[in-house]
Amino acid sequence: MAVTLAMADFDLPTRSASGFLLRYIVPRVEPIQLLGVLVRRLPFRLSAPQSDIIIGCGHGDVDAFTGQNEAVILEVGKYDPKEVEGKVIKLLSCQTGVELGPDLVRNGCAAFMGYTDDYIWVMDSDLASTPWADEMAATSLMPVIGSINALLDGKTAREALDIELEGYSRNAKVEKDELVKACLEFNRSNAILIGDGGASIRARPSLALPFKLIPPPPLLMPV
Amino acid sequence: MANAEWDELKQALKKPVSKEAMTEAAQAFKKYRVVKLAKGKSSKPTLVSLGYKKTYPHAVPVDKIPDELAKNPEFFKLMGRIIK
Numbered sequence: 001m002a003v004t005l006a007m008a009d010f011d012l013p014t015r016s017a018s019g020f021l022l023r024y025i026v027p028r029v030e031p032i033q034l035l036g037v038l039v040r041r042l043p044f045r046l047s048a049p050q051s052d053i054i055i056g057c058g059h060g061d062v063d064a065f066t067g068q069n070e071a072v073i074l075e076v077g078k079y080d081p082k083e084v085e086g087k088v089i090k091l092l093s094c095q096t097g098v099e100l101g102p103d104l105v106r107n108g109c110a111a112f113m114g115y116t117d118d119y120i121w122v123m124d125s126d127l128a129s130t131p132w133a134d135e136m137a138a139t140s141l142m143p144v145i146g147s148i149n150a151l152l153d154g155k156t157a158r159e160a161l162d163i164e165l166e167g168y169s170r171n172a173k174v175e176k177d178e179l180v181k182a183c184l185e186f187n188r189s190n191a192i193l194i195g196d197g198g199a200s201i202r203a204r205p206s207l208a209l210p211f212k213l214i215p216p217p218p219l220l221m222p223v
Numbered sequence: 224m225a226n227a228e229w230d231e232l233k234q235a236l237k238k239p240v241s242k243e244a245m246t247e248a249a250q251a252f253k254k255y256r257v258v259k260l261a262k263g264k265s266s267k268p269t270l271v272s273l274g275y276k277k278t279y280p281h282a283v284p285v286d287k288i289p290d291e292l293a294k295n296p297e298f299f300k301l302m303g304r305i306i307k
């Protein structure tokens with residue numbers, strides 16, 4: 001099972017989101033992992049066709065998904081269908097479920113998971129160098145991690161989306177802060193699946209227990 | 224648990240975009256902030272989004288949300304969609 005994991009990390013939101021992927025997804029997937037400056041069109045174009053699943057986090061709009069410093073990675077009508085054919089695609093990005101997701105599915109993507117409006121959360125910017133330790137951001141980002149882990153463990157796209165939706169609901173139920181809760185409900189209502197809900201990939205090898213994922217070292221911050 | 228300040232903010236955000244509505248929402252958010260937030264110890268809560276080509280910043284410290292609400296109609300509309 002080959003994974004393309006594209007993780008932009010150049011500002012607070014991308015650093016926060018990619019931090020959770022670094023902490024909880026990267027240790028258990030084989031390359032190809034595109035982090036930071038590698039999240040650009042050319043490395044993506046080379047790696048995507050070899051992958052079974054594409055997972056991306058970066059800024060997005062209705063018709064485009066971007067990587068490092070908002071370099072366009074996927075844009076409606078401007079990619080080779082071979083990059084997406086038969087693949088499960090999960091984009092943690094704003095609004096890509098509106099036009100880009102349907103376009104990817106029209107071009108052969110098996111299942112697309114994304115969002116129809118902005119993806120919003122409250123993070124603690126004091127924890128930008130260790131984003132995975134941010135409990136405030138975790139309320140929103142851990143359901144996404146749960147969903148991605150489910151996909152990588154061979155669950156169907158529909159099951160993975162349900163896991164994410166349940167995560168938001170569970171966290172919203174116990175959340176005391178109204179703003180954080182509103183963000184959870186907002187993300188929940190915008191999460192969508194397009195294409196074949198029964199699509200899945202071959203599961204990665206299971207973890208032998210006891211096994212503990214060690215947090216990565218703090219991220220280097222720009223001076 | 225919803226409080227009066229939060230409800231006031233919700234009502235303000237329901238209004239059509241106008242200078243007055245934006246100022247009212249900003250004031251309501253300020254009042255709400257005085258009463259709420261700050262989960263845990265010392266922290267700098269920041270509202271972030273993964274939008275591309277937006278007129279509002281990707282990251283807005285929660286204490287600066289009233290300023291952004293008062294000056295940016297797109298941000299006012301976004302907050303109206305989030306806080307319903």
